[in-house]
Structure formats: structure tokens, C-alpha cells
Amino acid sequence: MKVRRKKSDPTKMETKFLGLINTVYTFDVMCDFQYLPLKKRIGTDGFEDLIPKLIPTDLSTALRWWDKVMPQPTPLFLPPYQFSRYLTPSSKILGRETDHTEKTRRAVRSGYGQNLRVERKALSVTVMAADDFPEKPSDEAVVEAHFRCKHEEPHRLLKELFDERPMWTRVGLLYRTKIDDSLLRSILQKYAFYIQSGPWGRLWCKFGYDPRKDSEGGLYQTIMVSFRQHGSIPERQRLKVSSDRAGTINPNGETNVPVSYMYEEGKLPRVRQMWYCVMDVQLPGAIEVLLGIMEGREARPQPSEEDIRDKGWLPPQVLDKIRDLIKEDVANTSKELEGTIQERGEEDFN
Template sequence: MYNYRKPPAELPQIEFVVIQYPGVVRNLDRALETLGGLAKISQNHFAGQALELRHTPENPYTSASVSEKKLDSTVTSGTLRLVMEFRRKKKKPEVIETNCLGLVNILYTFDTMCDFQYLPLKKRQEGEGFDDLIPRLIPRDLPSALCWWDRPDEYPGYTPLFLPPYQFSRYNTPSTKMLCRESDFTMDKIRKRTGHGQNLRLERKALSVTVQANDPFPTAPSEEAVLDADFRCKNEEPHRMLAALFRERPMWTRNAIAYKTGLEDNLLKTLLQKYAFYIQSGPWGRLWCRFGYDPRTDPESMLYQTLMVSFRQHTRIPERQRLKVSLDRSVPSEASSMPVHFTYQPGRLPRVRQMWYSLCDIKLPFAEALLKQDHSKSSEPEAYGWIHADLLEELRELIKEDVRKTSEDMDADEDMEPTDDF
């Protein structure tokens, strides 16, 4: 059946725009003039261009502040902007009628940096005050522009060369870097700059100390390392955590430090150089050792001897990805963001296929009984440690056997199918 009724007319959708003016508006006409007028504002808005704010619109040398456009998806972030209409009757001024016209769709803000302004002025030779140079630099109308080069100079030799910068600030936000000349003119730096083939790459100096098993161990960090750590980390809490950690125990693995403190890897790289040095090889290889402590002379350091255990071709233990570019950065998993546990617990699989354990962190009965024995009469502890290599190999095989048994138990639990009892 045909409907002869006319469809209801659709109401025009009104779009409300808010301009956050960076100042106290006492004269609305003057404020609109600094934005180019209503016609210029409408033209830029419907063309999708940013608004430009000029505090001195009559000055052609001014540098405008550019606005930032925010849509309704970001406008109502915790703040609801309504456009309300208020009406007050003359006979009854205490009665106020309110009407909600709608929500704000677009918001213009001026949060960017206000650039430098150059005014073409020159101080008068006689008397006080300044003269405006704009009529002498730029023609104001078309007739004066046509005869600009043929007209006689009213003030010969008086009009200066007003040359503003070719380009103003290249960024809309201020920078925290200080661009200044280098004030360090020591002879060492001067010698480095002389000669051909100068390397212009910024020097990245590693301040952490790395030693081998037979090297002399340092007793204190360098002054440069301490100053660099204090400069890069102003917060005292990470410093306090690392100092307490090395007071509790003189030697730690990197995984143990990250697990105990919860600090990020970049922060640990900066702070460890202040409290410990790295042992690269030997019985205590892969450990960070407190400055002033020498495990080669202390029999109690057998607690911290390292044991490397590898679990190759183990399907239940994921292979650790060494290349950072191959990681999926879009969706970081919760397990990959957590630090690897540094202890070995019976019945729990390691997170990675190659682990370095301190002997005191292995919670097996054989390891606990091994550490209770007296190993102070061992020969050449600086090369082989306080505990014999055969005992360490036996402990390594016990760990692998426990991992194999745990994996078989997990496979058996998955193979069991649930049955219904009637």
C-alpha cells in the first residue's frame, strides 16, 4: 500500500566547535581578529586546515601560532562539553530557561610553542620613541606597489635593512636539549680532533668493569662510573635497592638481580657499574661481584659458584630469542616481560633452555648436602673453584634428570582423558 504522507523533514545536524583561546578574552572582536576573522576561521575549518593565531595581525612579519585539532573521540576524555542556552525573562529575572543544544564535536587548542616575534621598528634619532618601518618596507596598496621602485626615497639613508630570519622554529614543541658551544677545551680533546680522518661519531664509553678469572679484582668503582650512575638515575630508591642487595650477598647473576629488584634492563646497565664488576670466566663466571670482594680467597664463596645447565631440543622449554628485531613488539606477552626466575626448584621447568645457576640457588637435596661439606682445602680455587668439577657434573645430570621426569609427568597428565562415572 502506497503511503501518501510526506516523510518528516530531517533536522539539520549542527556541529559545535570550541576554540580554546590562549589568553583572557575581554574584547571578542579583537580576539576574532587575531584568528583572521570569522570568514578565515570558517574557511580553515571546512578545508581541514589548522587555525593560525597572530597577536599582532597588522604586522606581516609576525609568526603565527598553529592550533591542534582534536576530534570528538579525544574531546570527551573524562570531560563532557555541552553547549547550553540560557534565557532569562525580563518580568521574572529569577526564572531561567535552559536548553541543551548538543555536544562539542571539535576542539581547537593552542598548546604549541609561541615563536619569536620580530617587529620592524627603529629608534628615533632625535627624541624618544620608535618609528614604524612597515610603510617603508612593504607597499600598502596597489598604486604604491606599481610605482614602488620609481618613487623617491623620503628618508634617504634612514631606512635600515630589516632582515628577519628566513625560517623560524622548525618544531611546534620546545626541546629539552641545550644547543651551545662545547666548553671543554682540554688538551686530550684537542689532540683527538687534530689530523685527517677524524671520527665524528659520538663516543659511547662503557664504564662497567669486566675481568677474567685470573685478573686482579677491583676494590672500588671509578669516580667517572659513580658520577655517571648518579647523573643518569636521580631517584634514590634504585640505588638503595642495589646497595642492600649486594650487602645481603656479594655475588649475583644478572637474572637474579633483575628478579629481586624488578628494575628495567636499561636502568640496570647504568647502575651496576657503581656497585659491582662482571666476572666473565672461571668458576664464578657470569656473576656480578661486589667491589672489594674476592671469591678466590674466601671458602664461603663456594655458595656462589656457577653451574651452566643446557636443555637442548626440549619441546616444553622455549628457545630464547637473542635477536631483539625478531621479537613481536606489537603484543608483548606477560610471560616474556617477567624476569626469568634465578633458582631451580624440583618439579618446575626452567623458562629458557640455557641457565646459569649459583649453587646456593639450586634447591635439590644433593646440592644442599654438597654445600654443607668442607671444601676449604681445594687446590687452585682461582682456576677450578672450591668444589671439584666431578661433583658439579653429577649435580648437572641430576638437574637434567629432574627436568626430564617433570616433563614426563606433565605429558602423562595431558594424555589422561576425563571419564564420566555413572
């Protein structure tokens, strides 16, 4: 049915019946797209309904659906791949994102009800390279750590590690304590703060210690080493390594063993990217370079505070040298492993 209204007099209408409708579709919710399977008839302005060719329309057709000898050729019909996310109309979709009315401000101050969700508290301290390093944790962080972990053993392990040395990578803490990653995150805020950038970036530092004021702090400077060119090292977990997932990527077959925080000669790392403290690189060449730097530091001029903050105590060429030594050892170890595998394969065919 087609209805037309006169522009001069909207009360007068003209009605015209166009045809008889066999099927009526109704929708209970708002739908922004409705695609019906139709095909335009060649030579006419009409369309062919494809539903009878796609699905049975009545019981008798359904019973005879699988008895057809020759299947009917059905045109390809592709519906849209994405529809509206909203099922009901909402006036806020087209409204302003920020409402600064007095009613909204009163609602924010007073609240409409009680929030039953437990508040998530981020009590760990994160600093940048140029910030002041905190002397002690907050009282709230200490109370929260004891509330999250009431057993004394994890607290004792962390305290002993930070008494052993003041700076650790998270991988090193997981490897030495063997405690769960989630438990470590909940109590670490009591003992150390996180350095996000600079020469000591990616390290957890003991409260009260500042490596910028201690010449021994150069031993804890971090270097990032990437091993993307070696197929023997797994692709997964490039930067973030946790103890609960590390066992799945060990090429040596060891399971439930955290990733080691040290680089050892002749052992391939288990991840493609690692952050090492320079003192944790157990290569003869790297140890020799560090010993030479530490023994000759008194003869060299003292770097300025700005240089220490930006570059650390070690010259950049020393870090590059240690990184090159690691990559060289990885390349040599990979060649040895490939040669061993090839020899075993030849023995199997002999």
C-alpha cells in the same frame, strides 16, 4: 656505428654504420651490471627484445593489455640477485685501506669539524679469572651512574642485594629488583664488576670482594645447564635473558614476569640454557651435597691458589652431580606434564 683507428696513425679513423637504434638508454649514475631482457633467436646471431612482452611500450598497447584472450608465452628472465652497493664512482674503492700520509695524520690530530654525537662511555669493569679484582669503582663510573639514574630507589635496591650476598647473576638482579634492563646496566657499574671466565664466570661481583680468598665463595660458583632435549621448554633466549622479553616465553601463561634465577624442584625452566649459582639450585639432593662439602672442608687439604683460580673451591665432580640432579628433575617433571596432558585429552573424548 662502429669506429676503427689505425694503429700506425691514430688520427685516421674508419666509420661504419651498422644499423638504426630505436631506443637509447642513459644512466645518471655508475652501474656495474645492466641486464636487458633478451632472447637469442634460433638459427641466427640476433636477439629478440622481450620488453614488449613484459610491459606495455605505449599508451595504445597499455589500454589493450588486459583485453588479450590468450596470453603471450614469455620466456623466463631472471635478473641477477645482487648489484653493486655504490651508485657513484669513487677512487677510494681501489685505494689502500690505511692511509699513512702526513696530510691524514694532521687531519686525525686536528679534526675537520666538531663531532656532535654524544660519546658512549663503557665504565663497567670486566675481569678474567686470573686478573686482580678491583677494590672500588672509578669516580667517573659513580658520577655517570648518578647522572643516568637520579632516583634513589634503584640504587637502594642494588646496594641491599650486594649487602645480602656479594655475587649475583644478571638474571638474579633483574628478578629481585624488577627494574628495567637498560636502567640496570647504567647503574650496575657503581656496585659491581663482571667476571667473564673461570669458576665464577657470568657473575657480577661486589667491589672489594674476592671469592678466591673466601672459602664461602664456593657457594657462588656457576654451572651452565642445557635443556635442549625437552620440547616443553621454549627455544628462544638461550643465554641472554632480559626482563623485558622474558614474559613472552613463559609457558605457564604469566606475563611481564622476569625469568627466575633459581632452580626449584618440579618447575620447568623457561629458557633452554641457564647459568646458576650452585646455592640457587633448590633441590634436596643438591643442598645435601653442598652441606656435606661445606661441613667437611676443614678435614680436607687446602687447595692451592692456582687450583682455586682455575677450578674454584668445589671439586668438578660436585658441579657435575648438581647438573645431573637438575636434568633428572627436568626429565621427571616433563614426563609428569606429558602424562597430565594426555589424561586431559582422553577425558575430553570420553
